[in-house]
Amino acid sequence: METLTVGRAKLTWLNGGVTHMDGGAMFGVVPYPLWSKKYPHNDKNQIELRCDVILVQLDGKNMIIDSGIGRSKLNDKQKRNFGVLEESKVDESLNELGLTVEDIDYVLMTHLHFDHANGLTKPDNGELVSAFPNAIIFTSKVEWDEMRNPNMRSKNTYWEENWKPIQHQVKTFETSIEVVPGLTMHHTGGHSDGHSVIKFEDDEESFIHMADLMPTHAHQNPLWVLAYDDYPVTSVHEKKKLQDESYEKNRWFVFYHDAYYRAIKFNENKEIDEAIKRPHYEYS
Template sequence: MEKLELTNIRFTWLKGGVTHLDGGAMFGVVPKPLWSRKYDVNDKNQIELRTDPILIQANGKNYLVESGIGNGKLTDKQKRNFGVDEESEIEQSLEAMGLSPLDIDYVLMTHMHYDHANGLTKEQNGEFVSVFPNATIVSSEVEWDELRNPNIRSKATYWKENWEPIQEQVVTFKEEWNHGPFKMVHTGGHSDGHSIIIIEDEGETVVHMADLMATHAHQNVLWVMAYDDYPMDSIAGKQKWMKFAQERNAWFTFYHDAVYRAIKLDEYGAITTAIKREK
Protein backbone atom coordinates (compact mmCIF):
# COMPACT_ATOMS: atom_id res chain seq x y z
CA MET A 1 0.00 0.00 0.00
CA GLU A 2 1.40 3.36 -1.04
CA LYS A 3 1.89 6.10 1.54
CA LEU A 4 2.40 9.85 1.71
CA GLU A 5 3.78 11.21 4.97
CA LEU A 6 3.67 14.82 6.10
CA THR A 7 5.08 16.06 9.41
CA ASN A 8 2.10 14.92 11.48
CA ILE A 9 -0.21 13.21 9.00
CA ARG A 10 0.01 9.91 7.14
CA PHE A 11 -1.92 8.98 3.98
CA THR A 12 -2.32 5.33 2.97
CA TRP A 13 -4.16 4.14 -0.14
CA LEU A 14 -6.41 1.12 0.43
CA LYS A 15 -7.72 -1.35 -2.14
CA GLY A 16 -11.21 -0.22 -3.07
CA GLY A 17 -11.73 -1.86 -6.45
CA VAL A 18 -11.50 -0.74 -10.06
CA THR A 19 -13.75 0.34 -12.92
CA HIS A 20 -13.09 0.68 -16.65
CA LEU A 21 -15.16 3.48 -18.15
CA ASP A 22 -15.47 4.93 -21.63
CA GLY A 23 -12.60 7.30 -22.32
CA GLY A 24 -14.81 9.63 -24.31
CA ALA A 25 -17.17 10.02 -21.37
CA MET A 26 -14.27 10.61 -18.99
CA PHE A 27 -12.76 13.36 -21.16
CA GLY A 28 -15.94 14.91 -22.57
CA VAL A 29 -15.42 16.98 -25.71
CA VAL A 30 -11.64 16.47 -25.77
CA PRO A 31 -10.68 14.51 -28.92
CA LYS A 32 -9.29 11.03 -28.35
CA PRO A 33 -5.98 11.77 -30.15
CA LEU A 34 -5.30 14.34 -27.41
CA TRP A 35 -6.41 12.55 -24.23
CA SER A 36 -5.06 9.16 -25.29
CA ARG A 37 -1.53 10.64 -25.23
CA LYS A 38 -2.00 11.33 -21.55
CA TYR A 39 -3.79 8.19 -20.32
CA ASP A 40 -3.80 4.58 -21.53
CA VAL A 41 -6.90 3.25 -23.25
CA ASN A 42 -7.86 -0.33 -24.13
CA ASP A 43 -9.36 -1.75 -27.33
CA LYS A 44 -12.89 -1.13 -25.95
CA ASN A 45 -12.10 2.59 -25.61
CA GLN A 46 -12.11 2.19 -21.81
CA ILE A 47 -9.68 3.68 -19.33
CA GLU A 48 -8.78 2.12 -15.98
CA LEU A 49 -10.08 4.03 -12.98
CA ARG A 50 -9.25 2.95 -9.44
CA THR A 51 -11.75 3.43 -6.62
CA ASP A 52 -9.22 3.40 -3.80
CA PRO A 53 -10.09 5.20 -0.54
CA ILE A 54 -7.36 7.11 1.27
CA LEU A 55 -6.86 6.38 4.97
CA ILE A 56 -5.59 9.54 6.65
CA GLN A 57 -4.24 9.26 10.18
CA ALA A 58 -4.02 12.54 12.08
CA ASN A 59 -4.34 13.62 15.72
CA GLY A 60 -4.88 10.03 16.83
CA LYS A 61 -7.93 9.63 14.57
CA ASN A 62 -8.58 7.57 11.44
CA TYR A 63 -10.20 9.39 8.52
CA LEU A 64 -11.28 7.73 5.29
CA VAL A 65 -11.68 9.67 2.04
CA GLU A 66 -14.41 7.93 0.01
CA SER A 67 -15.41 4.29 0.54
CA GLY A 68 -14.64 2.25 -2.59
CA ILE A 69 -16.79 0.34 -5.08
CA GLY A 70 -18.02 -2.04 -2.36
CA ASN A 71 -18.25 -5.78 -2.37
CA GLY A 72 -21.25 -7.79 -3.53
CA LYS A 73 -23.23 -4.65 -4.36
CA LEU A 74 -23.10 -4.93 -8.15
CA THR A 75 -24.98 -7.32 -10.42
CA ASP A 76 -23.12 -9.17 -13.16
CA LYS A 77 -24.63 -6.76 -15.69
CA GLN A 78 -23.44 -3.73 -13.72
CA LYS A 79 -19.97 -5.21 -13.44
CA ARG A 80 -19.87 -5.60 -17.22
CA ASN A 81 -21.24 -2.11 -17.86
CA PHE A 82 -18.89 -0.43 -15.37
CA GLY A 83 -15.90 -2.60 -16.27
CA VAL A 84 -15.49 -3.87 -12.72
CA ASP A 85 -13.10 -6.80 -12.49
CA GLU A 86 -11.94 -6.13 -8.94
CA GLU A 87 -14.11 -5.24 -5.94
CA SER A 88 -13.21 -3.67 -2.61
CA GLU A 89 -10.75 -5.18 -0.17
CA ILE A 90 -11.06 -2.43 2.42
CA GLU A 91 -11.35 -4.73 5.41
CA GLN A 92 -8.28 -6.68 4.31
CA SER A 93 -6.33 -3.45 3.74
CA LEU A 94 -7.24 -2.18 7.19
CA GLU A 95 -6.43 -5.54 8.77
CA ALA A 96 -2.94 -5.39 7.27
CA MET A 97 -2.48 -2.16 9.24
CA GLY A 98 -3.83 -3.60 12.47
CA LEU A 99 -7.17 -1.84 12.05
CA SER A 100 -10.79 -2.72 11.24
CA PRO A 101 -13.79 -0.75 9.94
CA LEU A 102 -14.77 -0.18 13.58
CA ASP A 103 -11.64 1.98 13.97
CA ILE A 104 -12.68 4.55 11.36
CA ASP A 105 -13.66 7.82 13.07
CA TYR A 106 -14.66 9.91 10.03
CA VAL A 107 -15.56 9.16 6.41
CA LEU A 108 -15.21 12.23 4.19
CA MET A 109 -17.42 11.92 1.12
CA THR A 110 -16.64 14.36 -1.69
CA HIS A 111 -19.85 13.17 -3.33
CA MET A 112 -22.10 10.13 -3.18
CA HIS A 113 -22.03 8.57 -6.65
CA TYR A 114 -22.14 4.78 -6.50
CA ASP A 115 -18.42 4.37 -7.24
CA HIS A 116 -17.60 6.48 -4.19
CA ALA A 117 -20.40 5.45 -1.83
CA ASN A 118 -20.98 1.72 -2.42
CA GLY A 119 -18.45 0.86 0.26
CA LEU A 120 -20.41 2.66 2.97
CA THR A 121 -22.83 -0.24 3.37
CA LYS A 122 -22.96 -4.00 2.95
CA GLU A 123 -25.62 -6.68 2.98
CA GLN A 124 -25.86 -8.68 6.17
CA ASN A 125 -28.60 -11.20 6.99
CA GLY A 126 -30.76 -9.90 4.15
CA GLU A 127 -30.48 -6.18 4.92
CA PHE A 128 -27.98 -3.40 4.33
CA VAL A 129 -25.95 -2.17 7.30
CA SER A 130 -23.20 0.39 7.84
CA VAL A 131 -19.64 -0.78 7.16
CA PHE A 132 -18.21 1.92 9.45
CA PRO A 133 -20.72 2.06 12.33
CA ASN A 134 -18.53 4.19 14.62
CA ALA A 135 -17.74 6.84 12.02
CA THR A 136 -19.14 10.30 11.43
CA ILE A 137 -19.86 10.54 7.69
CA VAL A 138 -19.40 14.02 6.25
CA SER A 139 -21.09 15.32 3.08
CA SER A 140 -22.21 18.65 1.72
CA GLU A 141 -25.86 19.42 2.42
CA VAL A 142 -26.63 19.77 -1.28
CA GLU A 143 -25.17 16.33 -2.04
CA TRP A 144 -27.00 14.67 0.84
CA ASP A 145 -30.30 16.19 -0.25
CA GLU A 146 -29.94 15.10 -3.87
CA LEU A 147 -28.79 11.63 -2.84
CA ARG A 148 -32.12 11.10 -1.10
CA ASN A 149 -34.16 12.85 -3.80
CA PRO A 150 -32.35 12.24 -7.09
CA ASN A 151 -33.48 13.76 -10.36
CA ILE A 152 -34.04 11.93 -13.63
CA ARG A 153 -30.32 12.11 -14.48
CA SER A 154 -28.80 11.37 -11.07
CA LYS A 155 -31.08 8.55 -9.93
CA ALA A 156 -28.89 6.04 -11.78
CA THR A 157 -25.93 6.80 -9.51
CA TYR A 158 -27.58 7.68 -6.17
CA TRP A 159 -28.69 4.40 -4.60
CA LYS A 160 -31.00 4.06 -1.63
CA GLU A 161 -29.01 1.17 -0.16
CA ASN A 162 -26.00 3.50 0.09
CA TRP A 163 -27.70 6.11 2.29
CA GLU A 164 -30.59 4.58 4.25
CA PRO A 165 -28.44 2.45 6.60
CA ILE A 166 -26.02 5.31 7.44
CA GLN A 167 -28.35 8.30 7.68
CA GLU A 168 -27.99 8.61 11.47
CA GLN A 169 -24.21 8.91 11.07
CA VAL A 170 -24.24 11.77 8.57
CA VAL A 171 -23.17 15.35 9.29
CA THR A 172 -23.70 17.92 6.52
CA PHE A 173 -22.30 21.37 5.81
CA LYS A 174 -23.29 24.24 3.51
CA GLU A 175 -20.09 25.86 2.20
CA GLU A 176 -17.23 24.54 4.35
CA TRP A 177 -16.54 21.93 7.02
CA ASN A 178 -13.50 22.59 9.19
CA HIS A 179 -12.04 20.00 11.51
CA GLY A 180 -8.44 20.12 12.73
CA PRO A 181 -6.16 20.11 9.66
CA PHE A 182 -9.09 19.29 7.34
CA LYS A 183 -11.28 21.58 5.30
CA MET A 184 -14.02 20.33 2.98
CA VAL A 185 -15.23 22.92 0.47
CA HIS A 186 -18.43 22.66 -1.57
CA THR A 187 -17.55 23.28 -5.24
CA GLY A 188 -20.38 21.79 -7.29
CA GLY A 189 -19.48 20.85 -10.86
CA HIS A 190 -19.21 17.10 -11.17
CA SER A 191 -22.37 16.92 -9.07
CA ASP A 192 -24.30 19.82 -7.59
CA GLY A 193 -23.04 18.88 -4.13
CA HIS A 194 -19.47 17.90 -5.04
CA SER A 195 -16.73 18.95 -2.59
CA ILE A 196 -12.96 18.97 -2.45
CA ILE A 197 -10.73 18.40 0.60
CA ILE A 198 -7.80 20.57 1.71
CA ILE A 199 -5.35 19.41 4.37
CA GLU A 200 -2.74 21.68 5.98
CA ASP A 201 0.16 20.46 8.12
CA GLU A 202 2.95 22.78 9.24
CA GLY A 203 3.35 24.57 5.93
CA GLU A 204 2.57 21.54 3.78
CA THR A 205 -0.66 21.36 1.80
CA VAL A 206 -2.59 18.51 0.22
CA VAL A 207 -5.53 19.16 -2.10
CA HIS A 208 -7.89 16.32 -2.96
CA MET A 209 -9.73 17.57 -6.04
CA ALA A 210 -11.88 14.43 -6.21
CA ASP A 211 -13.72 14.23 -9.54
CA LEU A 212 -12.92 17.80 -10.58
CA MET A 213 -9.49 16.35 -11.44
CA ALA A 214 -10.13 12.63 -11.42
CA THR A 215 -6.73 11.71 -12.86
CA HIS A 216 -3.43 13.43 -13.57
CA ALA A 217 -4.54 13.66 -17.21
CA HIS A 218 -7.41 15.97 -16.22
CA GLN A 219 -5.19 18.83 -15.06
CA ASN A 220 -6.13 21.03 -18.04
CA VAL A 221 -8.98 23.11 -16.60
CA LEU A 222 -11.05 22.63 -19.77
CA TRP A 223 -10.79 18.83 -19.70
CA VAL A 224 -13.95 17.90 -17.83
CA MET A 225 -16.06 14.77 -17.93
CA ALA A 226 -19.23 14.21 -19.90
CA TYR A 227 -20.46 12.85 -16.56
CA ASP A 228 -20.24 16.34 -14.99
CA ASP A 229 -23.69 17.75 -14.28
CA TYR A 230 -22.44 21.35 -14.28
CA PRO A 231 -19.29 21.50 -16.43
CA MET A 232 -18.80 25.27 -16.19
CA ASP A 233 -18.78 24.96 -12.40
CA SER A 234 -16.18 22.20 -12.76
CA ILE A 235 -14.01 24.50 -14.87
CA ALA A 236 -14.37 27.38 -12.40
CA GLY A 237 -13.56 25.08 -9.49
CA LYS A 238 -10.45 23.75 -11.22
CA GLN A 239 -9.26 27.26 -12.08
CA LYS A 240 -9.61 28.41 -8.48
CA TRP A 241 -8.32 25.42 -6.56
CA MET A 242 -5.54 24.29 -8.88
CA LYS A 243 -4.12 27.82 -8.70
CA PHE A 244 -4.46 27.67 -4.89
CA ALA A 245 -2.61 24.35 -4.82
CA GLN A 246 0.19 25.28 -7.20
CA GLU A 247 0.90 28.53 -5.33
CA ARG A 248 1.52 26.37 -2.23
CA ASN A 249 3.46 23.63 -4.02
CA ALA A 250 0.74 21.32 -2.78
CA TRP A 251 0.27 17.63 -3.33
CA PHE A 252 -2.72 16.60 -5.45
CA THR A 253 -4.09 13.24 -4.27
CA PHE A 254 -6.22 10.86 -6.34
CA TYR A 255 -8.98 8.32 -5.76
CA HIS A 256 -9.39 7.23 -9.40
CA ASP A 257 -5.97 7.55 -11.01
CA ALA A 258 -4.55 4.20 -12.12
CA VAL A 259 -1.00 5.58 -12.48
CA TYR A 260 -0.37 8.06 -9.66
CA ARG A 261 -1.48 8.28 -6.05
CA ALA A 262 -0.26 11.84 -5.62
CA ILE A 263 1.62 14.44 -7.65
CA LYS A 264 3.03 17.94 -7.46
CA LEU A 265 2.90 20.23 -10.50
CA ASP A 266 5.08 23.14 -11.53
CA GLU A 267 3.69 26.40 -12.94
CA TYR A 268 3.66 24.89 -16.44
CA GLY A 269 1.73 21.77 -15.41
CA ALA A 270 4.69 19.39 -15.47
CA ILE A 271 4.84 16.73 -12.76
CA THR A 272 7.75 17.52 -10.46
CA THR A 273 7.19 14.93 -7.71
CA ALA A 274 5.02 11.82 -7.73
CA ILE A 275 3.97 8.76 -5.81
CA LYS A 276 3.18 6.00 -8.31
CA ARG A 277 0.66 3.25 -7.78
CA GLU A 278 2.28 -0.13 -7.31
CA LYS A 279 0.81 -2.70 -9.67
Protein backbone atom coordinates (compact mmCIF):
# COMPACT_ATOMS: atom_id res chain seq x y z
CA MET A 1 0.00 0.00 0.00
CA GLU A 2 1.33 3.39 -1.01
CA THR A 3 1.54 6.13 1.62
CA LEU A 4 2.09 9.87 1.70
CA THR A 5 2.69 12.17 4.68
CA VAL A 6 1.48 15.75 4.37
CA GLY A 7 2.05 17.76 7.53
CA ARG A 8 0.16 16.07 10.37
CA ALA A 9 -1.74 13.80 7.96
CA LYS A 10 -0.75 10.34 6.79
CA LEU A 11 -2.51 9.03 3.67
CA THR A 12 -2.65 5.34 2.75
CA TRP A 13 -4.38 3.95 -0.34
CA LEU A 14 -6.60 0.93 0.36
CA ASN A 15 -7.79 -1.58 -2.23
CA GLY A 16 -11.27 -0.40 -3.20
CA GLY A 17 -11.60 -2.41 -6.41
CA VAL A 18 -11.43 -1.44 -10.06
CA THR A 19 -13.71 -0.42 -12.92
CA HIS A 20 -13.06 -0.07 -16.65
CA MET A 21 -15.13 2.69 -18.19
CA ASP A 22 -15.45 4.02 -21.72
CA GLY A 23 -12.60 6.43 -22.39
CA GLY A 24 -14.72 8.62 -24.61
CA ALA A 25 -17.24 9.12 -21.82
CA MET A 26 -14.49 9.80 -19.29
CA PHE A 27 -13.01 12.54 -21.47
CA GLY A 28 -16.23 14.03 -22.80
CA VAL A 29 -15.83 16.06 -25.98
CA VAL A 30 -12.06 15.57 -26.11
CA PRO A 31 -11.20 13.71 -29.36
CA TYR A 32 -9.76 10.21 -29.12
CA PRO A 33 -6.39 11.16 -30.70
CA LEU A 34 -5.83 13.59 -27.82
CA TRP A 35 -7.01 11.72 -24.74
CA SER A 36 -5.59 8.37 -25.87
CA LYS A 37 -2.07 9.84 -25.69
CA LYS A 38 -2.61 10.82 -22.07
CA TYR A 39 -4.10 7.66 -20.55
CA PRO A 40 -3.82 4.00 -21.63
CA HIS A 41 -6.86 2.10 -22.86
CA ASN A 42 -7.73 -1.46 -23.85
CA ASP A 43 -9.00 -2.73 -27.21
CA LYS A 44 -12.53 -1.68 -26.25
CA ASN A 45 -11.35 1.89 -25.60
CA GLN A 46 -12.00 1.38 -21.89
CA ILE A 47 -9.70 2.93 -19.33
CA GLU A 48 -8.77 1.44 -15.97
CA LEU A 49 -10.19 3.43 -13.08
CA ARG A 50 -9.35 2.42 -9.54
CA CYS A 51 -11.83 2.97 -6.75
CA ASP A 52 -9.16 3.01 -4.08
CA VAL A 53 -10.26 4.39 -0.75
CA ILE A 54 -7.85 6.90 0.81
CA LEU A 55 -7.26 6.38 4.52
CA VAL A 56 -6.38 9.66 6.22
CA GLN A 57 -4.94 9.39 9.73
CA LEU A 58 -4.91 12.75 11.42
CA ASP A 59 -5.02 13.96 15.03
CA GLY A 60 -5.85 10.50 16.32
CA LYS A 61 -8.75 10.02 13.91
CA ASN A 62 -9.07 7.40 11.18
CA MET A 63 -11.06 8.68 8.23
CA ILE A 64 -11.56 7.52 4.67
CA ILE A 65 -12.25 9.38 1.46
CA ASP A 66 -15.07 7.61 -0.41
CA SER A 67 -15.84 3.93 0.06
CA GLY A 68 -14.81 1.82 -2.95
CA ILE A 69 -16.81 -0.26 -5.41
CA GLY A 70 -18.03 -2.59 -2.67
CA ARG A 71 -18.16 -6.36 -2.53
CA SER A 72 -20.85 -8.97 -3.22
CA LYS A 73 -23.34 -6.31 -4.27
CA LEU A 74 -23.03 -6.17 -8.07
CA ASN A 75 -24.61 -8.78 -10.31
CA ASP A 76 -22.78 -10.29 -13.28
CA LYS A 77 -24.34 -7.86 -15.75
CA GLN A 78 -23.27 -4.86 -13.68
CA LYS A 79 -19.76 -6.21 -13.31
CA ARG A 80 -19.55 -6.69 -17.06
CA ASN A 81 -21.00 -3.28 -17.91
CA PHE A 82 -18.79 -1.42 -15.45
CA GLY A 83 -15.69 -3.50 -16.10
CA VAL A 84 -15.39 -4.57 -12.48
CA LEU A 85 -12.63 -7.16 -12.54
CA GLU A 86 -11.81 -6.78 -8.86
CA GLU A 87 -14.13 -5.90 -5.99
CA SER A 88 -13.21 -4.03 -2.81
CA LYS A 89 -10.79 -5.44 -0.27
CA VAL A 90 -10.93 -2.50 2.12
CA ASP A 91 -11.36 -4.78 5.13
CA GLU A 92 -8.23 -6.71 4.23
CA SER A 93 -6.25 -3.52 3.60
CA LEU A 94 -7.26 -2.15 6.99
CA ASN A 95 -6.35 -5.43 8.68
CA GLU A 96 -2.85 -5.20 7.21
CA LEU A 97 -2.55 -1.87 9.03
CA GLY A 98 -3.83 -3.30 12.30
CA LEU A 99 -7.24 -1.67 11.88
CA THR A 100 -10.81 -2.81 11.29
CA VAL A 101 -13.86 -1.13 9.77
CA GLU A 102 -15.02 -0.41 13.33
CA ASP A 103 -11.98 1.87 13.75
CA ILE A 104 -13.11 4.31 11.05
CA ASP A 105 -14.29 7.54 12.68
CA TYR A 106 -15.30 9.55 9.60
CA VAL A 107 -16.20 8.78 5.99
CA LEU A 108 -15.78 11.76 3.69
CA MET A 109 -18.00 11.31 0.64
CA THR A 110 -17.12 13.58 -2.26
CA HIS A 111 -20.34 12.45 -3.91
CA LEU A 112 -22.60 9.42 -3.87
CA HIS A 113 -22.39 7.88 -7.34
CA PHE A 114 -22.28 4.09 -7.13
CA ASP A 115 -18.54 3.80 -7.82
CA HIS A 116 -17.85 5.96 -4.77
CA ALA A 117 -20.72 4.90 -2.49
CA ASN A 118 -21.22 1.19 -3.15
CA GLY A 119 -18.77 0.34 -0.37
CA LEU A 120 -20.82 2.15 2.26
CA THR A 121 -22.97 -0.93 2.80
CA LYS A 122 -22.40 -4.67 2.74
CA PRO A 123 -24.49 -7.85 2.80
CA ASP A 124 -24.89 -9.49 6.21
CA ASN A 125 -27.15 -12.50 6.74
CA GLY A 126 -29.42 -11.59 3.86
CA GLU A 127 -29.67 -7.84 4.50
CA LEU A 128 -27.55 -4.80 3.84
CA VAL A 129 -25.85 -3.10 6.79
CA SER A 130 -23.39 -0.27 7.27
CA ALA A 131 -19.84 -1.19 6.27
CA PHE A 132 -18.41 1.37 8.73
CA PRO A 133 -20.78 1.14 11.68
CA ASN A 134 -19.06 3.61 14.01
CA ALA A 135 -18.36 6.35 11.48
CA ILE A 136 -19.95 9.72 10.88
CA ILE A 137 -20.52 10.00 7.12
CA PHE A 138 -20.09 13.51 5.70
CA THR A 139 -21.58 14.66 2.40
CA SER A 140 -23.13 17.85 1.06
CA LYS A 141 -26.82 18.41 1.71
CA VAL A 142 -27.46 18.82 -2.02
CA GLU A 143 -25.88 15.43 -2.72
CA TRP A 144 -27.71 13.69 0.11
CA ASP A 145 -31.06 15.10 -1.00
CA GLU A 146 -30.57 13.93 -4.58
CA MET A 147 -29.31 10.54 -3.43
CA ARG A 148 -32.67 9.92 -1.78
CA ASN A 149 -34.74 11.55 -4.53
CA PRO A 150 -32.88 11.05 -7.82
CA ASN A 151 -34.13 12.39 -11.11
CA MET A 152 -34.63 10.35 -14.27
CA ARG A 153 -30.93 10.67 -15.17
CA SER A 154 -29.32 10.27 -11.75
CA LYS A 155 -31.39 7.29 -10.61
CA ASN A 156 -29.00 5.10 -12.59
CA THR A 157 -26.18 5.93 -10.16
CA TYR A 158 -27.89 6.85 -6.89
CA TRP A 159 -28.94 3.51 -5.46
CA GLU A 160 -31.28 2.98 -2.55
CA GLU A 161 -29.16 0.15 -1.18
CA ASN A 162 -26.28 2.60 -0.70
CA TRP A 163 -28.15 5.07 1.50
CA LYS A 164 -30.96 3.40 3.43
CA PRO A 165 -28.74 1.32 5.77
CA ILE A 166 -26.50 4.28 6.66
CA GLN A 167 -28.92 7.21 6.83
CA HIS A 168 -28.62 7.45 10.63
CA GLN A 169 -24.86 8.07 10.29
CA VAL A 170 -25.01 10.91 7.76
CA LYS A 171 -24.07 14.50 8.58
CA THR A 172 -24.57 17.06 5.82
CA PHE A 173 -23.20 20.53 5.18
CA GLU A 174 -24.24 23.42 2.96
CA THR A 175 -21.15 25.17 1.57
CA SER A 176 -18.17 23.80 3.53
CA ILE A 177 -17.28 22.06 6.76
CA GLU A 178 -14.12 21.63 8.81
CA VAL A 179 -13.99 17.96 9.81
CA VAL A 180 -10.86 18.36 11.96
CA PRO A 181 -8.55 21.39 12.14
CA GLY A 182 -7.12 22.01 8.66
CA LEU A 183 -9.19 19.35 6.88
CA THR A 184 -12.19 20.76 5.05
CA MET A 185 -14.84 19.69 2.56
CA HIS A 186 -16.21 22.16 -0.01
CA HIS A 187 -19.32 21.86 -2.15
CA THR A 188 -18.48 22.55 -5.82
CA GLY A 189 -21.23 21.02 -7.94
CA GLY A 190 -20.29 20.21 -11.53
CA HIS A 191 -19.83 16.47 -11.79
CA SER A 192 -22.97 16.10 -9.74
CA ASP A 193 -25.06 18.88 -8.24
CA GLY A 194 -23.77 18.02 -4.77
CA HIS A 195 -20.16 17.13 -5.66
CA SER A 196 -17.50 18.21 -3.13
CA VAL A 197 -13.72 18.40 -2.89
CA ILE A 198 -11.44 17.91 0.11
CA LYS A 199 -8.58 20.16 1.18
CA PHE A 200 -5.99 19.86 3.94
CA GLU A 201 -3.59 22.56 5.06
CA ASP A 202 -0.94 22.36 7.78
CA ASP A 203 1.34 25.41 7.66
CA GLU A 204 3.13 25.17 4.30
CA GLU A 205 2.07 21.59 3.55
CA SER A 206 -1.25 20.76 1.94
CA PHE A 207 -3.19 18.47 -0.37
CA ILE A 208 -6.35 18.63 -2.39
CA HIS A 209 -8.60 15.80 -3.51
CA MET A 210 -10.61 17.07 -6.46
CA ALA A 211 -12.56 13.83 -6.81
CA ASP A 212 -14.28 13.63 -10.20
CA LEU A 213 -13.52 17.21 -11.21
CA MET A 214 -10.03 15.81 -11.88
CA PRO A 215 -10.34 12.02 -11.55
CA THR A 216 -6.93 11.22 -13.07
CA HIS A 217 -3.68 12.97 -13.92
CA ALA A 218 -4.78 12.92 -17.57
CA HIS A 219 -7.66 15.27 -16.72
CA GLN A 220 -5.35 18.12 -15.78
CA ASN A 221 -6.53 20.37 -18.63
CA PRO A 222 -9.36 22.45 -17.10
CA LEU A 223 -11.49 21.93 -20.22
CA TRP A 224 -11.24 18.14 -20.10
CA VAL A 225 -14.36 17.19 -18.16
CA LEU A 226 -16.47 14.04 -18.18
CA ALA A 227 -19.48 13.29 -20.34
CA TYR A 228 -20.94 11.99 -17.07
CA ASP A 229 -20.89 15.51 -15.59
CA ASP A 230 -24.36 16.89 -14.91
CA TYR A 231 -23.13 20.49 -15.08
CA PRO A 232 -19.97 20.50 -17.23
CA VAL A 233 -19.59 24.28 -17.42
CA THR A 234 -19.62 24.42 -13.62
CA SER A 235 -17.00 21.68 -13.62
CA VAL A 236 -14.72 23.70 -15.88
CA HIS A 237 -14.91 26.86 -13.79
CA GLU A 238 -14.59 25.12 -10.41
CA LYS A 239 -11.74 22.96 -11.66
CA LYS A 240 -9.78 25.94 -13.01
CA LYS A 241 -10.25 27.93 -9.80
CA LEU A 242 -9.17 25.05 -7.55
CA GLN A 243 -6.22 24.14 -9.74
CA ASP A 244 -4.88 27.71 -9.83
CA GLU A 245 -5.20 27.98 -6.06
CA SER A 246 -3.49 24.61 -5.60
CA TYR A 247 -0.62 25.35 -7.98
CA GLU A 248 0.04 28.58 -6.09
CA LYS A 249 0.07 26.75 -2.74
CA ASN A 250 2.22 23.90 -4.12
CA ARG A 251 -0.35 21.33 -3.00
CA TRP A 252 -0.33 17.63 -3.55
CA PHE A 253 -3.15 16.46 -5.83
CA VAL A 254 -4.38 13.08 -4.57
CA PHE A 255 -6.47 10.62 -6.59
CA TYR A 256 -9.12 7.96 -5.98
CA HIS A 257 -9.57 6.78 -9.59
CA ASP A 258 -6.11 7.09 -11.14
CA ALA A 259 -4.61 3.70 -12.01
CA TYR A 260 -1.09 5.10 -12.37
CA TYR A 261 -0.57 7.92 -9.87
CA ARG A 262 -1.68 8.16 -6.26
CA ALA A 263 -0.55 11.73 -5.79
CA ILE A 264 1.21 14.43 -7.80
CA LYS A 265 2.86 17.79 -7.18
CA PHE A 266 3.23 20.04 -10.20
CA ASN A 267 6.01 22.57 -10.84
CA GLU A 268 5.62 26.19 -11.99
CA ASN A 269 5.15 24.95 -15.56
CA LYS A 270 2.30 22.68 -14.40
CA GLU A 271 4.42 19.62 -15.16
CA ILE A 272 4.83 16.67 -12.80
CA ASP A 273 7.49 17.53 -10.22
CA GLU A 274 6.94 14.88 -7.53
CA ALA A 275 4.74 11.81 -7.66
CA ILE A 276 3.61 8.76 -5.73
CA LYS A 277 3.11 6.07 -8.35
CA ARG A 278 0.90 3.02 -8.11
CA PRO A 279 2.48 -0.27 -9.16
CA HIS A 280 0.35 -1.11 -12.16
CA TYR A 281 -1.02 -4.56 -12.76
CA GLU A 282 -2.79 -5.72 -15.91
CA TYR A 283 -6.15 -7.39 -15.34
CA SER A 284 -7.18 -10.17 -17.68
